[in-house]
Amino acid sequence: MPRPRQPRLTRQLIVETATALIDAEGMPAFSTRRLAAELGVRGPSLYNHFATKDEILDAVADTVTGAVDTSGFAGRDWVAALRDWAWSYRRALTAHPNIVPYLAQGPGRRPAALAMADAVYGGLVRAGWPPARATHIGAALRYFVAGSALGSFARGFVEDPELYAAHYPHLRQAHRLAEHQQSVDEGAFALGLDALLHGLAAEYARTVDPVESGRPSG
Amino acid sequence: MPRPRQPRLTRQLIVETATALIDAEGMPAFSTRRLAAELGVRGPSLYNHFATKDEILDAVADTVTGAVDTSGFAGRDWVAALRDWAWSYRRALTAHPNIVPYLAQGPGRRPAALAMADAVYGGLVRAGWPPARATHIGAALRYFVAGSALGSFARGFVEDPELYAAHYPHLRQAHRLAEHQQSVDEGAFALGLDALLHGLAAEYARTVDPVESGRPSG
DNA sequence: ACCCTTAAACTAGCGGTGTAAGTTTTGCCG
């Protein structure tokens, strides 16, 4: 089968199908041949549109990251901006949990990740944080979000009570974690995020703006 | 070459060599044949000691997690215990950054991870935290540590200034991140951890022990 | 209208992967 009348593949179609495949069957099932089959095509044909498998994965990762909303940093309230961003970030990652491990490594070359870092850093500096602090805060939040999306705490547990009761005295109810997976993970994220922001606000009041802090901003 | 006088492989030797190989050359270079070659052996021989490749990786992951110190939870100061644990956890993971993505997924079956979760959960409950809260706190800290070890923020950036100056106005100095990689990551971790613990202490004072908080514990 | 370049699919194939199956020799136990 030679060149068809109408191209059967486009970069966008490949990325969408790759995303769906990874979502549905996980990273190990994602091979170039499998993806090609899903597209009704023969494997090496993908290499007319992408140079390597990793290039496809980078495109998927960039699309996922592109869904994160950083518009809050345009406003004046940096705490609210961080909170909205973190939740949006988490939502984007948990929508495609299987690519998170890939996505979390080496974001420094992907445009969407850079745009996100730029927006966060700029917003924090504008709010008065010293540049070095702004970098640390952005990184710390990224750690927290990526970690929460990567290793769903609850998902790791198994529904077999016997496994835990014997050796881990305090985890007698750990098998219940598997049931309430989503609520445990979201609860842990909410608690941790609030604590983080609380601590950062205290640091801000102490070091950046001792005068204005505590008053209604204006 | 049949069965030798003295076995050339043991589970421990395999795990140690696997760890060294992953540390030195990364996860993609870790194949059963490559590992076997490193051990002076022929590939399938490994299957006399482990059923699958993943079983080897699980053993490596468990060893890494086993190095985490949770002894602080035996004491009375839960904040100090969390801090010590988090740093020890981070040290254990950053000592072997290449297996972190694997390690962070599905810890619910590995003994060392379960023992760690048990110690943390038990310590927090003993300190007065409600069980649900204790679960959330342990998970939140785990998110933060795993995220920090997984996606070294700075490592993602590249030493090419041109790449950032053009499109990301606030990242003009991002290429410097590559130089100060370790200090950026540690600084971000220290800042985030302190903020998290500060926020948790405030929550504790508000909901768990409004009377004792603020006084010297006794 | 024709040619020529380029695009986009194909087939064939290389070296590598995890792992199953069966073989051989050794050490140990009854």
Added chain:
DNA sequence: CGGCAAAACTTACACCGCTAGTTTAAGGGT
């Protein structure tokens, strides 16, 4: 000392990422 289990081996299968070369169609230039 016979027999069994252990621990190495060889062979082989199906799959993997990717390269090379082939075939045909689309589209632009003269």
